[in-house]
Amino acid sequence: MGDMLSDIIGAHAPLKIVSLRPDNLAAIDFRIMKVFPAFNIIETGLRSGDIRANTTIVETSSGTMALGLAIVCMHFGLKLHIFGDHAIERPLKRTIEELGAEVHLVDAAASDANVQLLRKQALLNFMDRTGATWSRQYDNLSNCLSYARPAEEAIRQFGKIDVMVATVGSGGSSCGLAHYCRAFFHEMKLVGIDTFGSVLFGQPPGRRDLRGLGNSILPGNLFHEAFDEIHWLGANEAYQAAHRLHRETSLKRGPTSGAAYVVAKWYAERFPRSKVLAVFPDDSQRYEHNVYNPAWIRDHGYRPELAAIEPILIPHPIRPNGGWCRFDWNRRSLSDVMGLHIPQTEGYCSGYLGRDLH
Structure with missing residues (x-):
């Protein structure tokens, strides 16, 4: 590791x-910078057993954490779904997707006051359907x-x-x-x-x-x-x-x-x-x-x-x-x-x- x-x-x-x-x-x-928390979150989850080889990871991000997680999950061979907004521009979206992640953009302007709540709700809906694991960058120690x-x-x-x-x-x-x-x-x-x-x-x-x-x-x-x-x-x-x-x-x-x-x-x-x-x-x-x-x-x-x-x-x-x-x-x-x-x-x-x- x-x-x-x-x-x-x-x-x-x-x-x-x-x-x-x-x-x-x-x-x-x-x-x-977000390579550091992305690696630590994923590695800690793998060590504890909360994340397994077949686990699908989900996260809400406007771009930087999404890229960090895409880099790390690619190295660990994990599936990743990102729930973002239009702050994730097309070139960055392509970069993340080329690393094997899927990017879901909510239908809201990137500057809307409630855009993060919309991203979170889309993520929770996906978790309910699939049983994916949320990396929770905002409150993961x-x-x-x-x-x-x-x-x-x-x-x-x-x-x-x-x-x-x-x-x-x-x-x-x-x-x-x-x-x-x-x-x-x-x-x-x-x-x-x-x-x-x-x-x-x-x-x-x-x-x-x-x-x-x-x-x-x-x-x-x-x-x-x-x-x-x-x-x-x-x-x-x-x-x-x-x-x-x-x-x-x-x-x-x-x-x-x-x-x-x-x-x-x-x-x-x-x-x-x-x-x-x-x-x-x-x-x-x-x-x-x-x-x-x-x-x-x-x-x-x-x-x-x-x-x-x-x-x-x-x-x-x-x-x-x-x-x-x-x-x-x-x-x-x-x-x-x-x-x-x-x-x-x-x-x-x-x-x-x-x-x-x-």
Whole structure:
């Protein structure tokens, strides 16, 4: 199993720490980050007997986890069905299908507020008919546990980490990396990045033009008490950030990596004595026809002069200003921060499993 993991990582998710400017800034550059949780979830299931050679795996994903699972399931010879939406573009859909998976797209716009619930319902209907096994990326503890190796590599290459900046979707990478890194650096700050219309940190559900981070459900792998500060970025800010990352570093990555870059760079410039590590989860391959297409950017009204270049400090998550804003979370629970204003949304798991990480 260990040799297979090394081979998959070497091919799809090589662990590299990239030094950036200013000198106190670096990034852990994953390319296809979801290979780590996909492998750990499947391998753990095989070891426990919950997954067998003839098991059909199902998952809901907007693309990245789908690709990670397709890569891993192909190596293990497992059948895979992905329930996604139109955020999975045709080239990515073809790639996943060529690896042997089947992709089912719900009939909804990728930015609809309820698209994840529609995907989940389609998945549950399929499970009722077939008896398939759900890998449950949002509340499977193996998601968080999969980031021990990346955390070890980050510490080995970068040394002490004062601030980690990570985008948040399932909560697996941000909370998993923070958990392992804080075993060595207890005071390390964790800065999470969300987007408007996402319910992860207290905002009401709404249209999300920016995909790849944020969520319309509350995942069980999201440990709110792990976060020191939360930033919200709009789609235009993240798209322009991806271009800025490319121009300033030569790294051509997706908008979630761009979002991590601009927030981490803001921190590094503001606190020059702190070593800041950004988490880059995605490459640019699936964004060549939109985010990196000048005609698409122009036609959709995304303009660099309209993008916020500094975060606005807000007094409460329920009242965002749009563009780019931030809030001092101070390692509190969602209920402590929100009081009676917790958004009504369907979650995958009622409690967080991160307290049981070992």
